[in-house]
Each structure stands twice: as structure tokens, then as C-alpha cells.
Amino acid sequence: MAHELLLETSFIYDKSVNERFPTVGVIGAGQLARMMVAPASALGINLLLFAQSADDSAAQINSHVIGDYTDLEALKSFAARCDVITFEHELVPLPVIKGLEAAGVRVYPASSAFVYSQDKAEMRKKLANYQAPAWKVITATSEVDQYPLIAKAISGGYDGRGVWKVNSQDELAEVLKHTPKLLIEELISFDSEIAVMVARSPHGQATSWAPTQTVQEDGICTMTITPAPCISDEIAEQAQKLALDIAAEVGVIGVMAVEMFVKGDQLFINELAMRPHNSGHWTIDGSRTSQFEQHLRAILDLPLGEPAMTHEYAVMGNILGGDKADMYRPYLHLMARNPDLKFHQYKKEVRKGRKIGHVTAIGSDLLQLTTDVQHARDYMSGAIDE
Amino acid sequence: MAHELLLETSFIYDKSVNERFPTVGVIGAGQLARMMVAPASALGINLLLFAQSADDSAAQINSHVIGDYTDLEALKSFAARCDVITFEHELVPLPVIKGLEAAGVRVYPASSAFVYSQDKAEMRKKLANYQAPAWKVITATSEVDQYPLIAKAISGGYDGRGVWKVNSQDELAEVLKHTPKLLIEELISFDSEIAVMVARSPHGQATSWAPTQTVQEDGICTMTITPAPCISDEIAEQAQKLALDIAAEVGVIGVMAVEMFVKGDQLFINELAMRPHNSGHWTIDGSRTSQFEQHLRAILDLPLGEPAMTHEYAVMGNILGGDKADMYRPYLHLMARNPDLKFHQYKKEVRKGRKIGHVTAIGSDLLQLTTDVQHARDYMSGAIDE
Known part of the structure; x- marks a missing residue:
């Protein structure tokens, strides 16, 4: 039958x-x-x-x-x-x-807050009192007299898309051809990039996680290290205060990433993202409360969870699509090599350079964690084969 | 439209x-x-x-x-x-x-192993070389001459169901009326009950987590404390070895709980359960690899994950159904009271005494963790209201 x-x-x-x-x-x-x-x-x-x-x-x-x-x-x-x-x-x-x-x-977040995440010019205006790269909105090369600079689409860019380093008037003209309105910004020769994740509820309760150093390659975040080892405790505290202040100022409900440039002891606001963010993926395995749980708590106006780290360091590596299509078989090698690694598969069609998963290592030996994550990430992507 | x-x-x-x-x-x-x-x-x-x-x-x-x-x-x-x-x-x-x-x-587990989890008499026979309560299978009161004793249904019991403490011949006769074949066991006046969770893969790779003390009320586990504070490091090690030996002996694939009685420095095998088990729920929040991840890895013959604890202690409390039907509203109070608590809702219809969720606390202050878990558990169940 x-x-x-x-x-x-x-x-x-x-x-x-x-x-x-x-x-x-x-x-x-x-x-x-x-x-x-x-x-x-x-x-x-x-x-x-x-x-x-x-x-x-x-x-x-x-x-x-x-x-x-x-x-x-x-x-x-x-x-x-x-x-x-x-x-x-x-x-x-x-x-x-x-x-x-x-x-x-x-x-949540409401339109009144979300506009500052979606529209980079509105964000720059709103946060005029915070230190940031000098900026303006342009539609013609005649409005610019100094190069190099950073040009950004006002909305819709991510993972390096919609952001261009522009070295000359000719290059700017090229960009303006496809993106007729641009936010241009002073090119900051920063020491490092960090992001602070914050969460805020309708009640106004807010929490932040330890600042995260983001390592970028070709405009795409390839690795994060938390807490950011590149900054002093004082700068870390200052960065967290900055992120919490901005969260209150823009009135975000839910989780938000505040991306910053660090130069010496100065912090420059780079971008806001009003949603769980790649810079906070480490929180799943490395924090008492993950950004995803916290986002749910915040938008439901539940009391927020403890954001303390569970270990001294958390290192996260993004798995970018490469030539390898099989994301399962590498488990045999990687899990045997390091029983401690936490894998997160997104189950997206593998395309060159696309974020298709991440891997996290937690512990106290930063060099070892970084080495393990780099290896696992590169092995998954197919960049190395042993 | x-x-x-x-x-x-x-x-x-x-x-x-x-x-x-x-x-x-x-x-x-x-x-x-x-x-x-x-x-x-x-x-x-x-x-x-x-x-x-x-x-x-x-x-x-x-x-x-x-x-x-x-x-x-x-x-x-x-x-x-x-x-x-x-x-x-x-x-x-x-x-x-x-x-x-x-x-x-x-x-997985295969029938050849699973029989020892499902049939308590087969388990007792198979593990004859391990210390356990004296036992036999009976169908009549005439086969027994000493009371009190523990009588068990040979299959199908759980959460105190299918287990009876029998004080007299009359009581045994009552039990035999509805359960005509019984495994009877010597009543061990134990000091404490522990469980060791183990995982084993087809390759034969095996891991175990730290032993867990299980606190039972009316035959139902109400709380677990890991690592079991009631035993010495030597007994803990012995219990883990015992569980790993048994896993190999019965040939289990996947996760298994080995429940034991502790009396002085002796360990008595009580029960086996060949699946993720209530004694291992703490691993979700308190171990590098949860029993649920490990079970998946084991049955897929992937290398097993690291079972080390993330904190000194993990305390888990079962939420039992009480008079309260609303399991969501208590979040407001409990999350505000303790941002560290991890909640797990099963979304089962609330029935008196039924396991409908659990709550876990992790950290180093055992007294505080136990107090927090007891409070949260009792507040969720409706046994207390503040």
C-alpha cells in the first residue's frame, strides 16, 4: 500500500x-x-x-x-x-x-529613526554634533576641489557596494554617471575600524556589547574581533557611550550597529545600521544574549538581556563564496581539526564573494582564535585546501 | 483590492x-x-x-x-x-x-543498542558487570520476600510514571494488577542522583559532559546542577568513565543519558536514555556544544564538538505546568529581575505537573544561580507570585 x-x-x-x-x-x-x-x-x-x-x-x-x-x-x-x-x-x-x-x-525601528539608517545624508545632518568625516551632498564634479575622497550612494549601499574611493575629477564623473546624487566624505586615514552594537527598547532601556574591531577587505567585512584589541579601555568606553547616545538621539527601537573609524584617540562616526548586523554575529556564541535575541526582546518591549561576553575574546570570520559549492563536506576536516568552532550556514546559493556563512571561535588565546577562524573561513571558501 | x-x-x-x-x-x-x-x-x-x-x-x-x-x-x-x-x-x-x-x-541509535534503553530488564542483563541495585523480573508477589522495593514497568515509563515504591505485598499485588510483569529493584538509600550525558558516533568517537546532579521531586526532575556539587572530582571522573564505557558496550550512536545513584563513593547504574535528555538541557547555555548539536553531529558521523563548560556552573530548572496558563507575561518580571536568565519555552498546552519549559542560569555563584532558577521556575509555574 x-x-x-x-x-x-x-x-x-x-x-x-x-x-x-x-x-x-x-x-x-x-x-x-x-x-x-x-x-x-x-x-x-x-x-x-x-x-x-x-x-x-x-x-x-x-x-x-x-x-x-x-x-x-x-x-x-x-x-x-x-x-x-x-x-x-x-x-x-x-x-x-x-x-x-x-x-x-x-x-520597529520606526520610520522616524529608520530614516537615519537608510539615508546617509539625513544621518550626517542629524549627527552633526558628533565627530565625523567632513561631508557634503553633490550632483556635479564642480562642487569638489579636493581628492582623494569617499563617495557614497545616499541609500541602498552595503558590503562595499555603493561606496567608491575617488582619486580624481574624472573618476568622480564616472561615478556620477550611474549615481547622480552622492554623499562625498573626507577620506580619513584611520588606524582601525570598529563597530558598537546597541539595543534599545520602547521603554528607553538600552544596552551595548563590547566594541568589535571589523577587518575589511575590498569593502567587505571578513573578520571581527571582540573586544576590539586595537583600542584602549578608555576609547572602548567612549565608543560605547557614543553608540548609546546616538541610539537615544535617533530613537531607534531594536538593535543598531554604529560603525566608527578610530584614529589615535579620536572616533569618527562612519555608518549606522538599524538591524542585527554582521559586526554582532559573534554575540550568538560569545555573549550571554545574542543580538538576535536582544532585537526580539527590544521590539517586544521586554526587559533586555545581559550583553556580557562569555569568554575573553570572540573572533568571527565571514565565509565568502568561492569556487567550492559544497559547504557540508568541509565539516569533516574542520570539526576534527577544532572541536570548538561554531559554524553558521546561511544556505544561500554559492556566488563569488557572497557572504554564505560565518564561523566563530571563543576563548582567551587571541592569536590561536584568529588563526583558527582564518583557516576555517578560507577552507570553507575554497581559498585553501588543507 | x-x-x-x-x-x-x-x-x-x-x-x-x-x-x-x-x-x-x-x-x-x-x-x-x-x-x-x-x-x-x-x-x-x-x-x-x-x-x-x-x-x-x-x-x-x-x-x-x-x-x-x-x-x-x-x-x-x-x-x-x-x-x-x-x-x-x-x-x-x-x-x-x-x-x-x-x-x-x-x-541511530540502532535497534541493537536501543533495546537497552527501551527494555529495562535487557539493560540490567547487559550491564550485569556494572554495579547496580539487585534486581529481578517478577509476575507474582510470591517471588518477593523483602520490602520496601522499587518496582518498574519494563518499558515505557518516564518522569516518575511506571515507577513505584512498594512497601508491602499488598501494594505489590496492586501494581501487578495493572502491570503484570515488573522489574523489581533493591531500594538504594542513595546520597544523591547524578546523570552523565555522553555522545558516540559510528566512528566510535565519544565525548561526555561534566556529571549533572539531578534534583527530583515526586519522581520528576525539577532542577539540575552541573558539575554535580555533591560528588568529588574522583567520583565525577569515575562516573564519566562509566558512562563512556557503557556507551561503547551497548554501541549507542547519538546522545545518551546514564542516570546513577551515588552512595558514599559508590555509583549504581539506575537508567539509560538514548536520546537528548532533560539532564543535558543545561548544555544549550552552559557548554561549548549542546547535547542537541552533538546528537546531530553524532548520528551524521561528523566529528564531535567540544563538551567543555562555558562557565563554572550551570543550573537548570524545569518549568512544570501549574495554574497559570500565560507563560509569556512572566517574562516582564523575570527578565527585569535577572537579565542573565535563559528561557526555553516548549509551547505545550499547560497541564498540571507537565514539563512545559525550562530556565537556565550560568555563572560562578552557585547559591545565587540556584536561588534565581528556583524563583524563575516557581514564578513561571505559578507557585509563587512575586
Whole structure:
């Protein structure tokens, strides 16, 4: 007798055991949403995703609807099933977020805060009292008389996309051809780059994790080290205070990354990202409360969790797509080599240079941790084969 | 225009990005399966559950089929979608597991090992060389001449069910009425109860976590403390060796709990459980590798992870169902009171005395951790209200 076993995936969120637990709706179903699944499951919070495709990293493992995140009506229908809406990427148009708010939907971060994450010129204006690279918005090369400089798309850039180092007027003209309005910034010859992750709740409770040093290659973060070994305790404290001040000033609800340049004992605000961020992936394995759990707590206005580190250091390495398509077989070698490594697979189609996973090591021997993470990351990517 | 958003929950496990990652099929969808979701998601392992109902703890959040775990044909169809089959409860009939094996399905633990977990008399016979309470199998009161004793159902007991303390011939006669075949055991006046969690892979690699003291009330585990503070380092080492020896002797693949009585410097084997176990829930927050990750690694024959503790102590308290039905609102009080507590909700219908969640605290001040866990556990259950 043939057995027809249907995959059952229907929700029971309307059943009594679940009705007291809120449902968080996440716009986006990439790796950030994927990493929310674990804390949501532990806390008992219902998670529902608004995905672009069933192939999306988080859509593979979590209930979702598929839709277009620029379609306000579709998002309103989605929001009707949720107690609070958040997003895991910065592409949702501001008018759409405002449209949800106008319809009475609770959206965190709110449009009034999110604008400073999405619009880099608005952010620079809002944070005029904080030290930052000199900047202006331009539409023509005639507005510039000093090179080199950094040019940025005002919205939508990430992982080095939408950011250009410009050495001459000719180069600027090239950039303006495809991006007619640019935020240009003074090129800071910084010593290092750090990021501070903060979380803030509607109550105004706020926490921050230890500052993280971010190591960038070709504009893409390849490794983070926490706490940032490149700065003194005083600078670290100052960076955390800065991030908490900015969180209050922009009124963010949820988790935010404040990226900074360090030059001597000075800190320059670089970027804001109002969502769980690559700089905070180490918190899953290295902190009492991960950024993903904290984000859920914050947007639900639950008391925030303890952000203390569980070990002296946490080193995280991004696995970038290379020539290797098989991300499973390397486990045999890497897990045998180091039983301590924590792997995080995003299950995204392998494409050259794409972030497809990360690996974290925690402990007290920074050199060893860094070596282990670099090896694992490069082995997964296919850059080395032993 | 009305928008019809359908919940999309179709699998993409057949897509190229997933085809290199194995699919683990879990028979059962209770809290143990629920707690496998987080490590499976991080490791990228596809998880498919064979649930009894869509209400099951893990079925609420993970793709599943619904079926009868005593139906071999249904399980064969299920297994055809999976690379390896495991189970999270001990109720799957041995002939069914053997039937799967006969059909070429890889099942871990195998029937040859699992029999010692499911049949307490077989376990006692197999482990005759290990110290244990004196025992025999009886069907009549005439076979017994000494009281009190412990009587156990040979299969199927858990959480105090299927275990009776028997003080007299009359009481034994009562038990025999509903359970005509019993394993009776000498009543050991032990000092404490401990459990050692071990993991073993097909390769024969094995690891164990630090021994855990289990605190029982009315036959139900209410709290665990790791490492067991009631025993010396020597006894702890001996207990771990014992558990590893037994794992090899019975040939278990996956995670196993070895429950023991401690009396002076002697250890008596009490029970085996061949699955992630309540005694190991602390490992999620207190160990480099949780029992749930280790179980997945073991049954997939991946190298095992580091079982070292992340902190000096880990204390876990079971949340038992009480009069309170709302398990979410207590978060406001408990999270504010202690930002360090880690909550794990099973999302099971609240029933008196039923395990519906657990809470873990990690750190170095054992008295504080124990106090915090007891408070949180009792507050969640409704036994106290402040």
C-alpha cells in the first residue's frame, strides 16, 4: 500500500497555547532572519517572515509569506497577522514604512529613526554634533576641489557596494554617471575600524556589547574581533557611550550597529545600521544574549538581556563564496581539526564573494582564535585546501 | 483590492544549495525535537519531523509529516526523504525500528543498542558487570520476600510514571494488577542522583559532559546542577568513565543519558536514555556544544564538538505546568529581575505537573544561580507570585 505523507506546515499560532505569545513579523528572510529563528524558538515567540522567495535563507526553515516589500497593501495584510513588524534589510522604502504606521501597525525601528539608517545624508545632518568625516551632498564634479575622497550612494549601499574611493575629477564623473546624487566624505586615514552594537527598547532601556574591531577587505567585512584589541579601555568606553547616545538621539527601537573609524584617540562616526548586523554575529556564541535575541526582546518591549561576553575574546570570520559549492563536506576536516568552532550556514546559493556563512571561535588565546577562524573561513571558501 | 497572502511553507530541500546537506528525520516532535531546530539551522542540516499532531512542540516551528510512529510503512515513506533517522522518545516499538533497518534505513541509535534503553530488564542483563541495585523480573508477589522495593514497568515509563515504591505485598499485588510483569529493584538509600550525558558516533568517537546532579521531586526532575556539587572530582571522573564505557558496550550512536545513584563513593547504574535528555538541557547555555548539536553531529558521523563548560556552573530548572496558563507575561518580571536568565519555552498546552519549559542560569555563584532558577521556575509555574 502506497503511503502519501503530506508535508504539514500549517500554523497553529491561533491555538490557545500560542495566543498569549506575540507574533513578530520580519520583512526579509535572509540570514539575519534565519538567525532569529533560534532565539524566537527558545523564547516561544512566533516568527513569521515576509520573504522574496522560498529559496531565501530563512524561508527555507521558517513559516513565511512571499511578496514584494515595496507593496504596501501586501505588507498591511502581512502585518495584520503580527503583533510587531521589523525588517532585516534596509531596502524597504520609507513611504512604505510610514504607510504601515499610518495604518496603525507597530513597526520597529520606526520610520522616524529608520530614516537615519537608510539615508546617509539625513544621518550626517542629524549627527552633526558628533565627530565625523567632513561631508557634503553633490550632483556635479564642480562642487569638489579636493581628492582623494569617499563617495557614497545616499541609500541602498552595503558590503562595499555603493561606496567608491575617488582619486580624481574624472573618476568622480564616472561615478556620477550611474549615481547622480552622492554623499562625498573626507577620506580619513584611520588606524582601525570598529563597530558598537546597541539595543534599545520602547521603554528607553538600552544596552551595548563590547566594541568589535571589523577587518575589511575590498569593502567587505571578513573578520571581527571582540573586544576590539586595537583600542584602549578608555576609547572602548567612549565608543560605547557614543553608540548609546546616538541610539537615544535617533530613537531607534531594536538593535543598531554604529560603525566608527578610530584614529589615535579620536572616533569618527562612519555608518549606522538599524538591524542585527554582521559586526554582532559573534554575540550568538560569545555573549550571554545574542543580538538576535536582544532585537526580539527590544521590539517586544521586554526587559533586555545581559550583553556580557562569555569568554575573553570572540573572533568571527565571514565565509565568502568561492569556487567550492559544497559547504557540508568541509565539516569533516574542520570539526576534527577544532572541536570548538561554531559554524553558521546561511544556505544561500554559492556566488563569488557572497557572504554564505560565518564561523566563530571563543576563548582567551587571541592569536590561536584568529588563526583558527582564518583557516576555517578560507577552507570553507575554497581559498585553501588543507 | 484584497490581498490573499498564502503561508508558504514548501520545502526547497531538493534545490542545489541544499542537496549537499543531509536531512535528519526525527520520529517525534516534542521539546527535544524543538531544541534540535537551533543547531540544525546553524549547521545547515535539514530537519524533518514525524509528528503525532500539528500541535506538537516542534511541529509548530518545523516542517513535519503527521503519522503514527507504530506504522512501519508510514515510517518507511518518511525515511525515504531522509539520510538518517533518529527519535526523540522511547515509544517507537523495537520491531518497527528493526523493520526500518531491514529496509536499509540508517537509524541511530540502532535497534541493537536501543533495546537497552527501551527494555529495562535487557539493560540490567547487559550491564550485569556494572554495579547496580539487585534486581529481578517478577509476575507474582510470591517471588518477593523483602520490602520496601522499587518496582518498574519494563518499558515505557518516564518522569516518575511506571515507577513505584512498594512497601508491602499488598501494594505489590496492586501494581501487578495493572502491570503484570515488573522489574523489581533493591531500594538504594542513595546520597544523591547524578546523570552523565555522553555522545558516540559510528566512528566510535565519544565525548561526555561534566556529571549533572539531578534534583527530583515526586519522581520528576525539577532542577539540575552541573558539575554535580555533591560528588568529588574522583567520583565525577569515575562516573564519566562509566558512562563512556557503557556507551561503547551497548554501541549507542547519538546522545545518551546514564542516570546513577551515588552512595558514599559508590555509583549504581539506575537508567539509560538514548536520546537528548532533560539532564543535558543545561548544555544549550552552559557548554561549548549542546547535547542537541552533538546528537546531530553524532548520528551524521561528523566529528564531535567540544563538551567543555562555558562557565563554572550551570543550573537548570524545569518549568512544570501549574495554574497559570500565560507563560509569556512572566517574562516582564523575570527578565527585569535577572537579565542573565535563559528561557526555553516548549509551547505545550499547560497541564498540571507537565514539563512545559525550562530556565537556565550560568555563572560562578552557585547559591545565587540556584536561588534565581528556583524563583524563575516557581514564578513561571505559578507557585509563587512575586
